[in-house]
Amino acid sequence: MEDLVISQYGEETWLEVLHLSGVKIEKGEFFHSIDFPEEYIYRLVDCFCTMKAMSQRDVMLAFGVHFAVYIAKCGMEKILLCSSTSMREWIHKIGEPHRLMRIKYPTANLPDFRVEPDANDPRVVVLHYYSTRSVFFEPFVEGLCYQMAQNYFSCKLDMQVLVSEQIDALHHCSWLVRGLEPLELCHSPAVLPSNAASQPNLSREDVPLKCPFSAKLDEMKQSRTSPAVPPCAPPRNDGVGISAHHLQKIFPFHLTIDRNLVIIQAGQKLESMFRDQFQLPLIGQPAQQVFEISPEGYKWSWHQLLSIEGQIIALICPKTDPLLRLSGEFMVQEPLPENGGFYSQSTITFLIRPDIYRIEEMKALKLNFNDFPPHSFQRDIIVAGETLKSEIDYASRMAHMSRELAQQSHFVKQALMTKQVFVRYVSHEIRTPLNIAVLGMEYLEEKLSLVDEQKGAIGDTMEEIKLSCSIAVEILNDFLLYEKMDDGIFNLSLSRVFFAPIIDESHKLFDLQAK
Numbered sequence: 001m002e003d004l005v006i007s008q009y010g011e012e013t014w015l016e017v018l019h020l021s022g023v024k025i026e027k028g029e030f031f032h033s034i035d036f037p038e039e040y041i042y043r044l045v046d047c048f049c050t051m052k053a054m055s056q057r058d059v060m061l062a063f064g065v066h067f068a069v070y071i072a073k074c075g076m077e078k079i080l081l082c083s084s085t086s087m088r089e090w091i092h093k094i095g096e097p098h099r100l101m102r103i104k105y106p107t108a109n110l111p112d113f114r115v116e117p118d119a120n121d122p123r124v125v126v127l128h129y130y131s132t133r134s135v136f137f138e139p140f141v142e143g144l145c146y147q148m149a150q151n152y153f154s155c156k157l158d159m160q161v162l163v164s165e166q167i168d169a170l171h172h173c174s175w176l177v178r179g180l181e182p183l184e185l186c187h188s189p190a191v192l193p194s195n196a197a198s199q200p201n202l203s204r205e206d207v208p209l210k211c212p213f214s215a216k217l218d219e220m221k222q223s224r225t226s227p228a229v230p231p232c233a234p235p236r237n238d239g240v241g242i243s244a245h246h247l248q249k250i251f252p253f254h255l256t257i258d259r260n261l262v263i264i265q266a267g268q269k270l271e272s273m274f275r276d277q278f279q280l281p282l283i284g285q286p287a288q289q290v291f292e293i294s295p296e297g298y299k300w301s302w303h304q305l306l307s308i309e310g311q312i313i314a315l316i317c318p319k320t321d322p323l324l325r326l327s328g329e330f331m332v333q334e335p336l337p338e339n340g341g342f343y344s345q346s347t348i349t350f351l352i353r354p355d356i357y358r359i360e361e362m363k364a365l366k367l368n369f370n371d372f373p374p375h376s377f378q379r380d381i382i383v384a385g386e387t388l389k390s391e392i393d394y395a396s397r398m399a400h401m402s403r404e405l406a407q408q409s410h411f412v413k414q415a416l417m418t419k420q421v422f423v424r425y426v427s428h429e430i431r432t433p434l435n436i437a438v439l440g441m442e443y444l445e446e447k448l449s450l451v452d453e454q455k456g457a458i459g460d461t462m463e464e465i466k467l468s469c470s471i472a473v474e475i476l477n478d479f480l481l482y483e484k485m486d487d488g489i490f491n492l493s494l495s496r497v498f499f500a501p502i503i504d505e506s507h508k509l510f511d512l513q514a515k
Contacts, residue, residue, distance in 0.1 A: 001044055003073075004066040013051070021047040038109060042136065057139045064143020068151065080148075087153040088180040091115060091125060091145070095295070095312060099327070109133065111141075112295030116307060123180065126162065129173045130296035135164060138173050145177070154182045170296060247349070252373060253326060255315070255350040261287045261300050264347070269371050270326075277366055278320045291315040291326075305348055306332060315352060322364045328352035353378050357385035427476040434476075438469040467508060 005014045021043040045063075049056050071080045080097055084090035095113040111131035118124040129141055142159050149155035158178040165172050244265055247254060252269035263285050266274075274282040282290065288300040294314040298304065314327040330350040353376060356362050362369075362382060372378045441462050 001041065001063060003070050004063060005048065007066075009052075017044055017047050017051065020051070038133070056136075060137065060139035061143040064140035064145075065147045067140070067144055068147040081152065086180070087149050087155045087157070087182075088125070090148060090153070091127060091177060091180065092311065094127070094145075099312065111137070114295045114297050114308075115311070118176065123178070125177050125180065127159075127175045127177050128295070128297050129171075129175075131171050132169055134166065134171045135173070138164065141173075142175070149179065155179050172297065250373060250375075251351055252371065253353050255287075255326075255352060257287050257348050257350075259302055259346055261302065263287055263290065269367075273324075273365070278317075278324075280319060290319070291317055302348075305330070313350075314355060315350065322361075324365065325355040326350075326352040327355040357381055358389065359386055431473050431476045434469045434472050438466050438473075441466050441469075464508060464511075467505060471505075 002014060005017060021040075023040050023043055045056060045059055048054070049059055068080065071077060082090065082093040082096045084093055092115050094115070098110040098112075101108060101110060109132055111129055111133070114128040114130070116126050116128070118126055127145075129138070131137060138161075145159060146157050149157040156179045159175040160178075162174045162176050163172065244256075247256075248265070248268045248271075252267040254265075254267045255263060255270065256265035258264050263283055266282055271282055274280045280290075292315070293300060294316055298308070298313065309332055310329060312327060312329060314325055316326075317324040328351050330348055330352075333347045333349060353372070354362075354365060354367065356365065356367075356378075359382060369379050369382075444462065
């Protein structure tokens with residue numbers, strides 16, 4: 001938001017927005033890795049809309065467009081793309097960046113997404129958005145999708161809102177998303193491809209009909225005419241399945257359900273956690289009685305699970321303390337003979353892991369690094385999460401110390417200025433009567449007619465008074481010189497010093513007391 005306003009309207013506008021919204025942050029502080037309250041965003045957007053007479057939707061739409069630009073400018077473009085090679089692939093991975101953001105901002109209020117194909121048109125998908133932020137961030141999602149489609153995949157996206165509803169504390173919005181293919185590949189259903197459209201007299205009868213199985217028939221014909229495999233060639237191995245016993249060891253947190261959505265198998269560590277730590281039954285229990293499925297909108301339905309195979313999901317167990325959240329993908333296993341641990345019916349296996357990013361969370365679940373298999377990246381995630389947490393804490397401490405130092409520096413400057421003003425006024429107030437005393441002594445010396453024996457005693461006393469006043473004035477002048485040194489406007493110079501007059505003046509000052 002800060003970068004958007006500054007880049008398009010200037011820094012003065014951003015400072016004015018901060019002032020009107022009452023948000024107390026230092027200049028440029030939004031660019032640091034600090035998790036700010038969501039209320040700040042609401043107040044900033046409302047004030048900006050009031051200043052520029054813009055609708056909240058237009059501002060949040062521009063915010064979403066600029067967010068993709070800003071992420072690329074910060075060098076996090078690869079995280080936003082999620083290795084996607086097409087807009088269709090990216091829209092299915094739209095929730096992945098939020099999973100990565102949970103590592104850096106574990107307390108952030110992040111949304112969930114769900115994508116499902118449209119029943120009437122396979123080129124169209126339905127994007128579901130679930131958030132506790134009400135309708136506020138809907139245009140942001142649209143702006144982000146538009147920018148990603150245009151800049152990275154050469155697509156002209158069209159998003160039509162189907163549903164925008166509030167379900168208790170959760171807001172749900174769904175869009176019908178068209179235009180997922182690049183522009184050069186997009187064709188309207190009523191328009192023929194270019195090679196057919198270039199033939200104006202081509203009628204329906206002239207279009208050659210092709211058997212849908214012709215490709216398979218050609219492949220079979222080619223296989224008949226291909227040379228036979230020599231008898232001595234080794235037998236072809238298309239791969240073997242993995243037994244249930246090995247699956248429990250390789251994936252210690254996996255979960256397998258049958259067509260009735262009953263848990264029939266679990267990883268060794270997951271099963272032991274439910275049995276020993278949580279003291280809850282797991283094997284043989286209906287999955288919907290043990291776990292809630294996330295993102296919101298997913299249901300424990302065999303057909304729905306088949307339609308979203310390959311997407312990232314989360315399984316949450318509300319009965320555990322602390323709350324156990326598992327995330328990952330799942331795969332459908334076709335029925336195989338009951339040989340070597342295989343099942344004779346179709347099953348779904350969830351290849352999931354504990355969704356934890358901190359060592360404290362790992363200790364709370366009584367886990368350690370050895371509980372994660374070597375092929376898992378969970379160890380790296382926890383280490384990265386701890387590293388990011390320490391960096392964020394360090395940046396926060398440095399920002400706090402910088403503010404304290406700036407405040408203390410302001411107090412020191414105020415104290416120095418007060419001291420300078422005090423010394424300046426006091427020196428002037430003291431120097432004025434001393435100068436008057438010196439002048440008065442000189443005047444008395446001129447006007448009084450004293451005899452020779454009186455001049456000796458009184459004249460020495462008056463001379464000492466004049467000398468003391470002159471030295472006091474010089475000391476006050478030196479105070480003013482020190483103030484000039486503090487201000488950096490005092491120049492030093494080298495000169496000869498004669499000690500005889502200084503010793504003589506010192507002798508005169510203490511001569512009367514010595515006598």
